[in-house]
Amino acid sequence: MDLTATIQHGFSEPTTQESELTAPDRSERIAALFEQHHPRLYRLGLRMSGRPEEAEDLVQDTFVRAARARQAIPETESVSEAWLVRILVNLCRDRYRRREVRERLAFRLDDPADSSERSESSAVARVTLERALAELAPRRRAILVLHELEGQPIARIAEQLGVAAVTVRWHLAAAKKQLKRRLGAEDTP
Amino acid sequence: MSQGSENETLRRRLVDWDPARHAPLDEAATRRMRLRIGARLREPATTRRRPAGWMIPVAVAATLLALVLGWRALTPNGTSSGTSPASPVPSASVAAETVAPPAGGVGEIDEVEATVQQPVGVPVAVTSAPEAARPASVRADVADIAVAEDSRGPRQPRQFQFQTSGGTRIFWTLDPDFSDEALAAGGE
Numbered sequence: 001m002d003l004t005a006t007i008q009h010g011f012s013e014p015t016t017q018e019s020e021l022t023a024p025d026r027s028e029r030i031a032a033l034f035e036q037h038h039p040r041l042y043r044l045g046l047r048m049s050g051r052p053e054e055a056e057d058l059v060q061d062t063f064v065r066a067a068r069a070r071q072a073i074p075e076t077e078s079v080s081e082a083w084l085v086r087i088l089v090n091l092c093r094d095r096y097r098r099r100e101v102r103e104r105l106a107f108r109l110d111d112p113a114d115s116s117e118r119s120e121s122s123a124v125a126r127v128t129l130e131r132a133l134a135e136l137a138p139r140r141r142a143i144l145v146l147h148e149l150e151g152q153p154i155a156r157i158a159e160q161l162g163v164a165a166v167t168v169r170w171h172l173a174a175a176k177k178q179l180k181r182r183l184g185a186e187d188t189p
Numbered sequence: 190m191s192q193g194s195e196n197e198t199l200r201r202r203l204v205d206w207d208p209a210r211h212a213p214l215d216e217a218a219t220r221r222m223r224l225r226i227g228a229r230l231r232e233p234a235t236t237r238r239r240p241a242g243w244m245i246p247v248a249v250a251a252t253l254l255a256l257v258l259g260w261r262a263l264t265p266n267g268t269s270s271g272t273s274p275a276s277p278v279p280s281a282s283v284a285a286e287t288v289a290p291p292a293g294g295v296g297e298i299d300e301v302e303a304t305v306q307q308p309v310g311v312p313v314a315v316t317s318a319p320e321a322a323r324p325a326s327v328r329a330d331v332a333d334i335a336v337a338e339d340s341r342g343p344r345q346p347r348q349f350q351f352q353t354s355g356g357t358r359i360f361w362t363l364d365p366d367f368s369d370e371a372l373a374a375g376g377e
Contacts, residue, residue, distance in 0.1 A: 038222065043209040052212050056222055063226050122205075129206045148203050180195055183202070 030067050036077070037084055038063075044085065047145040048092045048138065050130050062088045082160040089161060092138040132182040136175055143168055144175040 038059055045055035045062075065087050066073065074080040133141055142161065146152045147168075154172075158165040204210070 034223070034226070038219065039214050042214045042218070042222075046208045046212065050208055052208070052218070056218055056225075059222050060225050060229065063222075064229050067226075067230055125202065126206050129202050133206075144203075148200055149207055149209070176196060176199060179199060183199075 026067070026073065029073050030063060033066070033073070033080055033084065034063055037081055040081075041084060041088055044088060044142070044145065044150075045092075047149055048089070048141060050133070058088055058091055061091050065091070078159075082162070085160045086162055089138060089142045092142070096138045128183060129179075132179050135182065136178060139163075140171045140175045140178075143171045144179075147172055 041059050041062060042055050045058035046052060049055055049058060062084055066084060074083050133144075136144065139161065143157055146157045146160070147154070152160075154165050154168050158168045161168070
């Protein structure tokens with residue numbers, strides 16, 4: 001496939017420091033992972049960030065980081081998927097630390113695309129929820145998204161994020177509590 | 190509202206909000222991501238090279254050295270309580286320059302405020318009143334000293350303010366050309 005070849009070309013470009021990481025077999029593996037997992041990672045990125053363009057950036061960064069990773073790419077599909085999910089969530093954490101959340105929210109509130117397509121009350125509800133979600137720490141938000149929107153069981157989420165199941169349960173409960181409290185405060189006139 | 194129905198309401202709001210439902214991935218976005226990943230991986234390795242291991246301790250050491258040198262430049266003799274180089278220390282002139290406290294102000298001292306004016310940027314740290322700095326006619330315990338930092342410039346006079354037990358405030362001004370040793374010698 002031409003587009004896959006584009007990625008492979010990128011991966012196989014020799015560099016001075018990382019030639020062992022850009023070997024053709026590694027390129028093929030990353031390209032195959034992209035084909036297999038990018039829709040799911042895009043959805044996750046979208047649910048983590050709320051913005052299509054940011055979701056694209058997250059997917060790109062995930063595969064770039066995966067390609068440059070010092071450790072070996074996992075062989076089995078389930079492990080490699082979890083590996084990529086973990087990279088994406090870590091990227092979200094990096095961005096969360098760097099970014100001024102309030103600025104982003106202020107921008108989001110003025111986003112005309114949101115209010116034009118849906119009713120005003122629906123748009124307000126979405127913005128309210130998004131504001132509440134943005135206050136969740138990335139890992140907590142990821143757990144909520146993976147469980148509530150992707151329908152993943154606790155054990156699978158724990159495996160993907162590399163944490164204990166009890167940690168996932170704790171974060172899930174805390175995320176719901178935090179959201180309810182926040183939304184309750186917002187909805188109260 | 191019960192816990193279960195609250196959870197259900199929250200879930201419904203999340204599903205309604207879900208941006209992946211409203212903005213599914215299209216082929217154009219997939220193509221963009223492929224191209225950008227390929228382009229970024231073709232960037233030269235030098236642009237993403239991390240600093241070598243030896244650079245970090247060298248940078249830390251250089252920073253510390255700069256801080257120490259800067260501190261010493263601001264605080265002569267390596268102390269934070271010394272006098273400024275702009276205030277050389279002739280010990281003999283202190284007593285002559287001393288303005289004696291008014292006679293009516295003599296009494297028991299229960300509080301001393303020492304205002305020390307130093308060149309800009311020089312921190313002042315005086316922890317105790319020189320015993321001999323008190324006027325000879327004033328004999329009492331010194332309860333406290335407050336030292337204020339001043340940024341008005343070098344060679345300002347030091348002014349000691351004594352508060353007597355009767356509430357009288359006495360000001361005792363010294364020539365700027367003094368040292369703590371001179372102050373001690375001249376106050377007696």
